[in-house]
Amino acid sequence: MSKTSAGQKKNQGDRFKGYRLGVGLGLRRENSEDLVKYKPSEIDCLEAAPENYFGTGGKLYREFLELAEVYPIVFHGISTSVGSLKPLNRNYLKEVRAFVKDFSPAWFSDHLCYSSVMGAQFHDLLPLPFTEEAINHVVPRIQQIQDVLDLPFAIENISCYVHPGEPEMKEWEFVREVVERADCGLLLDVNNLYVNSVNFGFDVEEYLQHMPMERIMHIHVAGHRVMDDFLLDTHGENIIDPVWKILERVASLTSLPAVIVERDNNLPPLPDQLAEVRMARQIIENANAAGVSAVGGAK
């Protein structure tokens, strides 16, 4: 149904880097109509949360279908609750699986967190403790998701403001151990990385040097708000230079199958969203010119 297809998997032997989706934008209720109207050529792909369309019809779903005919769609969930103590929600995964069958996305992703307690779903992404116990809990659940969906899965680093309990390791160790042991992909949100590095006082370069670059399938670039004494991750502001710099650094280190400008709140007019997509593309093209085969679909 969509333009996304097995044809985009260029190298069967390279599970995580064999895809080339390019540079795109998060599909939101607020930009859906304009995207359908203008179908901007700046965009190679769109990222959508499948749960936004479960059991829906109407205008929003029709727009989604029309966009899926034009752009490859990469699915990014918010309800898997990988870290929850409850069993994975089979009904949710079943619905995602139906979408996977219909739209053939290259992979599915969600956050390294929990977002439900006692079966009640929240819209917040709640942090896991950086402990061996949490790794041992999360890893088989990620493997289960990949098995159920029969699709590569990428886990995203989240921003947070407190550690639940005493961390046994650094953030990069926790994230790396999860993706390595689960044998999954990494969705690196460079804004979340920047926000945490400032709020918790760690070194971005140290984080990147220890991260398995070959597992990065997907990048999020986003904005945050500067408060008096901390950074608030809103995904609702313009992307600032230090975050672009991290994208630039990552693009210099590895190829990037997909780069998504992720704006969740306070969406500006579409031309302003597209300006950030163009900025991301310029950074990737510069990395390409410097010798890193960074991202496919570049225009």
Ligand SMILES: [Fe+2]
């Ligand atoms: Fe993100």
